[in-house]
Structures are given as structure tokens and as C-alpha cells.
Amino acid sequence: MTAPSFDTLPAPLRALATGNVGAFAAPFAAAGFVVATPARGVLTVRAPEAHTGRPGVLLSVGVHGDETGPVEMVAGILDALARAPHELAVDLMLCVAHVDAIAAGRRFIDADLNRMFRTTRHDLVNTLEAVRADELVAATSAFFDACGPVRWHLDLHTAIRASRYPAFAIVPALVAGAARDALVAWLGTAGAEAVILNRVPGGTYSYWTAERHGAAASTVELGRVGALGGNDLARFDAAHRAVAALLRGRTVTGAAPPLVFDTVRTITKLSESFSMRVGRDTANFTPLARGDVIATDGGTVYTVEQDGEYIVFPNPDVRVGLRAGIVVRRCDG
Numbered sequence: 001m002t003a004p005s006f007d008t009l010p011a012p013l014r015a016l017a018t019g020n021v022g023a024f025a026a027p028f029a030a031a032g033f034v035v036a037t038p039a040r041g042v043l044t045v046r047a048p049e050a051h052t053g054r055p056g057v058l059l060s061v062g063v064h065g066d067e068t069g070p071v072e073m074v075a076g077i078l079d080a081l082a083r084a085p086h087e088l089a090v091d092l093m094l095c096v097a098h099v100d101a102i103a104a105g106r107r108f109i110d111a112d113l114n115r116m117f118r119t120t121r122h123d124l125v126n127t128l129e130a131v132r133a134d135e136l137v138a139a140t141s142a143f144f145d146a147c148g149p150v151r152w153h154l155d156l157h158t159a160i161r162a163s164r165y166p167a168f169a170i171v172p173a174l175v176a177g178a179a180r181d182a183l184v185a186w187l188g189t190a191g192a193e194a195v196i197l198n199r200v201p202g203g204t205y206s207y208w209t210a211e212r213h214g215a216a217a218s219t220v221e222l223g224r225v226g227a228l229g230g231n232d233l234a235r236f237d238a239a240h241r242a243v244a245a246l247l248r249g250r251t252v253t254g255a256a257p258p259l260v261f262d263t264v265r266t267i268t269k270l271s272e273s274f275s276m277r278v279g280r281d282t283a284n285f286t287p288l289a290r291g292d293v294i295a296t297d298g299g300t301v302y303t304v305e306q307d308g309e310y311i312v313f314p315n316p317d318v319r320v321g322l323r324a325g326i327v328v329r330r331c332d333g
């Protein structure tokens with residue numbers, strides 16, 4: 001795969017895609033906000049007074065470098081907001097997570113960044129992504145530690161395979177009560193048709209912010225991977241409107257609530273003898289039949305235990321020890 005050329009991109013998108021988030025700083029600073037770039041690709045914009053009670057919102061994009069649709073979408077949102085900076089109603093952290101992978105046009109350089117938000121990294125400690133995760137952990141902690149109790153983290157991705165629900169989200173199950181209700185309702189306004197409650201940390205950025213900072217956090221999958229500058233932004237319309245409204249303290253109304261699924265089983269690749277019966281091209285949320293064998297791994301057999309179970313993220317090509325898929329079931333119907 002050749003590295004993409006960014007020369008022909010519109011200036012806001014080029015700035016975001018290259019991690020030059022400081023390009024957006026001036027209008028917010030001129031409007032009286034406290035603006036900082038605590039790490040490469042990270043911009044924070046806060047109200048000047050401390051303890052304002054404004055919600056803290058972390059928007060992250062590009063955790064996977066080839067998932068460029070959300071980068072384009074957020075470039076448009078930020079460009080518009082920078083023209084009317086007084087409309088910003090939250091404390092904002094914008095994070096272009098994996099600038100090097102975006103530059104290379106690749107999902108990652110050494111290893112998946114979205115498995116690095118954990119304390120034990122085993123043989124991955126010396127990867128570029130481990131170093132980057134440490135930078136993001138430090139910047140994110142500094143941001144949320146200075147925020148009030150209402151904290152949101154939207155980690156925006158695009159899926160690498162087809163999905164019965166093109167837009168869906170994964171919410172850590174530890175996000176509970178009114179915070180979960182508000183987040184799930186918001187995800188509906190952003191176009192998500194399904195929400196999966198996840199009980200396994202997995203080293204993802206959104207699980208980490210939920211666990212460590214009490215954020216109402218979600219990994220949001222907004223449709224298919226596309227080339228930077230060439231994404232069909234119509235697919236991101238609902239998400240664009242919902243994020244733009246959130247940053248202005250407004251709510252989009254009239255959206256259907258997403259279906260909510262609980263994770264009933266995580267398929268973990270335990271050894272190199274792991275063999276998946278569900279094909280790697282299987283669409284997310286494909287229904288399974290009771291008794292179907294999903295995968296075998298030495299003496300371990302992963303079988304569908306009940307009707308009404310669905311497979312999400314089937315991927316036999318992950319490293320040993322990592323998630324090769326999850327099995328979910330509707331918990332609201």
C-alpha cells in the first residue's frame with residue numbers, strides 16, 4: 001500500500017490528518033478560550049474559568065490510520081465551529097490518535113493501538129503504538145482530571161467489514177444508569193442502529209476512559225473504510241449533526257433509539273491452532289444457530305449456546321491472546 005498524498009486536500013482536513021491541530025487554535029484563543037496542544041495531534045479548548053461545570057468531551061479519530069471518514073467529518077465540524085467559536089459549550093479535547101498510521105495509509109505501524117490502553121502489554125511494550133498510547137493516556141488524564149463530573153468520550157471509527165447495522169457502537173457495560181441512557185440516546189441521534197454493551201476491557205481507548213475517568217465512552221463504528229478525501233460524507237450526516245450539536249450543548253431530537261445487545265461470549269485466540277468456522281468476511285451481527293461451532297482452539301470449542309446470538313468482529317488473524325470475535329444477544333427485546 002502506498003502512502004496517501006495530502007497535498008490536494010482542503011486545508012482543515014490536511015491539518016487534522018497530519019496532526020497539526022494547532023491550526024485550529026487561533027479563533028478559539030481569540031474568543032477567550034484556554035487552548036493547548038499537550039501532545040502531537042491533541043488539542044484542548046477550555047472555558048477560561050475553572051470549575052465551570054461544563055461537560056468535558058473527548059473526540060478521538062484515527063486510532064486506526066486507515067479509518068479516515070471520521071477524520072474528514074471532524075475536520076468539517078471543527079472548521080465550522082472555529083468560525084463561530086463562542087458556540088462551543090463544552091470543554092473539548094480533540095485527539096488525532098495515530099498520526100503516523102494515517103500518514104502511512106495503514107491501520108497501524110507495529111501493532112493495534114486500540115489494544116494498548118492497558119498496563120500490561122507483554123511483547124508489545126516496544127512498539128510505536130505503546131509509546132503513542134502512553135502520550136495519549138497522559139494527555140487524556142490531564143484533560144479529564146480538570147473536568148467536571150459530566151465526561152464523554154466518543155472514539156470514532158469505521159468498520160472494516162459489512163454490517164447488518166452499518167453504524168453501531170460499543171459501550172463499556174460499566175457506563176451505567178443515567179449516563180448510559182443519555183449516551184445510548186445520543187448514539188441513536190448519531191445514526192447508530194445498534195449498541196453493544198461490552199464487559200471485557202480489551203485495551204481499547206474508550207474502555208480505558210470509562211474505567212479510569214468515569215467517562216460515558218463509546219467506540220462508534222460509522223460505516224466502511226474509505227480513502228482520505230474520498231469518503232462519502234453523506235454516510236456520516238447523522239453523526240456529523242449529532243457531534244456538531246453536542247459541542248454546542250444542543251440535542252438532536254426525533255431519532256429512533258438503537259437496539260441494545262449484551263456481550264454473551266468473547267472468542268479469544270488462545271493458540272496458533274485457533275480455527276474459525278465463521279468466515280472472516282462474515283458481516284457484523286450475522287445471526288447464528290444454536291449448536292453452530294464458531295471456532296475451535298486445541299481442546300476449546302466455541303459453540304452457539306442459544307438461538308438469538310449474533311457474531312460481531314469475526315477475525316481469526318489477530319495475535320494469540322487477543323479477541324477474535326464476540327457473540328452478542330439482544331437485551332431489550
Ligand SMILES: [Zn+2]
Binds near residue numbers: 157158
Ligand atoms: Zn477502528
